[in-house]
Amino acid sequence: MSVDRLTTVLRALVEVDGRSGSVVDRACAATVGLLAVDGAGLSLMVDGDLRGAVGSSDPWVDAVQELQSTLGEGPCVDAWSSGRPALAADLADPRDVRWSAFGLAGAELGVGAVFAFPLGLGAIRIGVLVAYRGAPGRLTDEHVAMGLVLADVATQAIIGLQAGASDDALHDLLAGEPPHWAEVHQATGMLSVQLGVALDEAFVRMRSHAFAVDVPLRVIAAEVVARRLRLPALLA
Amino acid sequence: MIEHAPLRREQRIISTFVELANNIVDDFDVIEFLHRVAERSVELLDCSEAGLLLVDAAGVLRVMASSSERADALELLQCQNDEGPCFECYHRGAVVMSAELSAELERWPTFVPSAVSKGFRSVHAMPMRVGGQTIGALNLFRSHTGELAEQDVLLGQGMADIAAIAVLQERVLRESRGVVAQLQGALTSRVLIEQAKGILAEQAHTTVDVAFTRLREYSRVHNCRLVDVARDLIEGRLNAATIATPVVPPDSLPVS
Numbered sequence: 001m002s003v004d005r006l007t008t009v010l011r012a013l014v015e016v017d018g019r020s021g022s023v024v025d026r027a028c029a030a031t032v033g034l035l036a037v038d039g040a041g042l043s044l045m046v047d048g049d050l051r052g053a054v055g056s057s058d059p060w061v062d063a064v065q066e067l068q069s070t071l072g073e074g075p076c077v078d079a080w081s082s083g084r085p086a087l088a089a090d091l092a093d094p095r096d097v098r099w100s101a102f103g104l105a106g107a108e109l110g111v112g113a114v115f116a117f118p119l120g121l122g123a124i125r126i127g128v129l130v131a132y133r134g135a136p137g138r139l140t141d142e143h144v145a146m147g148l149v150l151a152d153v154a155t156q157a158i159i160g161l162q163a164g165a166s167d168d169a170l171h172d173l174l175a176g177e178p179p180h181w182a183e184v185h186q187a188t189g190m191l192s193v194q195l196g197v198a199l200d201e202a203f204v205r206m207r208s209h210a211f212a213v214d215v216p217l218r219v220i221a222a223e224v225v226a227r228r229l230r231l232p233a234l235l236a
Numbered sequence: 237m238i239e240h241a242p243l244r245r246e247q248r249i250i251s252t253f254v255e256l257a258n259n260i261v262d263d264f265d266v267i268e269f270l271h272r273v274a275e276r277s278v279e280l281l282d283c284s285e286a287g288l289l290l291v292d293a294a295g296v297l298r299v300m301a302s303s304s305e306r307a308d309a310l311e312l313l314q315c316q317n318d319e320g321p322c323f324e325c326y327h328r329g330a331v332v333m334s335a336e337l338s339a340e341l342e343r344w345p346t347f348v349p350s351a352v353s354k355g356f357r358s359v360h361a362m363p364m365r366v367g368g369q370t371i372g373a374l375n376l377f378r379s380h381t382g383e384l385a386e387q388d389v390l391l392g393q394g395m396a397d398i399a400a401i402a403v404l405q406e407r408v409l410r411e412s413r414g415v416v417a418q419l420q421g422a423l424t425s426r427v428l429i430e431q432a433k434g435i436l437a438e439q440a441h442t443t444v445d446v447a448f449t450r451l452r453e454y455s456r457v458h459n460c461r462l463v464d465v466a467r468d469l470i471e472g473r474l475n476a477a478t479i480a481t482p483v484v485p486p487d488s489l490p491v492s
Contacts, residue, residue: 121413121416162415
């Protein structure tokens with residue numbers, strides 16, 4: 001890791017507007033400044049699924065993260081599974097066939113470019129740092145190098161926070177989640193009983209349904225939990 | 237066949253340090269790294285054997301790596317828990333050397349006869365230090381008498397320093413990995429509990445809130461962790477019927 005870049009990142013973390021709160025939010029704000037992007041977010045992930053944002057620079061970022069969570073695809077998922085940055089300079093580019101659903105839906109939300117950097121230690125991955133631009137445009141090599149340093153620093157910040165938490169629990173700053181998050185998993189449990197399938201299959205069914213009817217996953221989940229929606233059993 | 241010109245000494249030193257620094261990465265093996273330091277020490281410095289000792293939690297110096305598996309060299313490293321150049325170097329936190337081992341019989345009555353009988357004539361020990369703390373020592377054995385050249389002493393100290401950095405880095409990484417594992421565990425636990433609420437709500441035809449109350453009650457009465465109850469429910473070892481079965485709360489049991 002370049003000492004110069006590390007110094008730049010640490011200085012940016014300190015100099016970010018002091019009112020912006022926690023170290024994770026500061027890391028997002030520093031990312032916006034250092035990578036010349038319009039929004040940035042930090043999300044924890046387990047098994048390739050986004051588990052709620054722990055920090056973001058903008059509510060708009062949360063909406064795009066939720067979209068990736070609904071679709072189960074996108075740069076965050078790829079960065080997590082490959083352990084390498086996933087960079088999309090032009091989300092609407094039809095030649096970029098990596099994320100057919102997220103590419104279209106993300107562009108509709110006004111996302112021009114997405115850059116996701118994995119968080120983790122060696123083979124263990126804990127989430128992503130993601131940066132968004134409203135307009136298409138590549139990151140320079142220097143920006144990519146800076147993004148990797150930002151991801152390392154964010155990882156250390158998250159580990160530092162969690163080191164102060166009690167066993168079995170998440171640190172308060174990491175436990176923050178949108179209210180719909182719990183409902184997605186509750187609905188998964190309910191659907192698995194209703195459909196007589198395993199949890200992962202129940203989740204995939206719910207996600208496919210959300211995609212098919214073009215409704216966010218959290219809305220579908222809330223309907224299931226309130227027992228206003230039942231998914232049809234698959235025909236044998 | 238092209239014969240490669242031998243690298244100039246400075247180039248070899250630089251490439252050695254670059255190689256070592258590049259190996260201190262996320263998942264590096266610290267023992268393998270220390271072996272590399274010992275091997276490179278013999279290649280770069282005027283010595284025939286090199287070994288690294290680290291102090292363990294009980295304050296005992298342990299051999300971590302050596303340039304060869306020569307049994308007599310290992311034995312010489314291992315025998316230094318009460319006396320010897322490494323022992324002295326570790327306790328003083330400073331370079332310890334002897335240009336003529338046979339003249340040090342009074343200083344190291346056990347170490348010297350052993351070293352001399354194995355053909356070693358002089359010895360140097362460099363402390364492995366980080367932030368004022370000595371955590372071990374690098375030992376260099378030579379089959380001839382005399383002091384190491386000043387530049388070799390500096391270089392030897394540099395090898396000991398990078399070994400010390402690697403050891404501390406590995407300890408920090410190990411602690412971080414523990415925290416990361418706990419973080420993943422906590423993230424997974426929350427998902428399991430939410431899923432279990434949904435399963436129980438559906439099985440018991442109730443709301444997720446009531447389901448959660450029952451899960452917590454079961455966990456409290458049976459004195460087991462909520463996440464374990466959730467996992468048992470998910471994996472079918474528990475179900476709505478078993479969880480709803482009233483149990484005698486422990487505080488109403490007769491005191492034995």
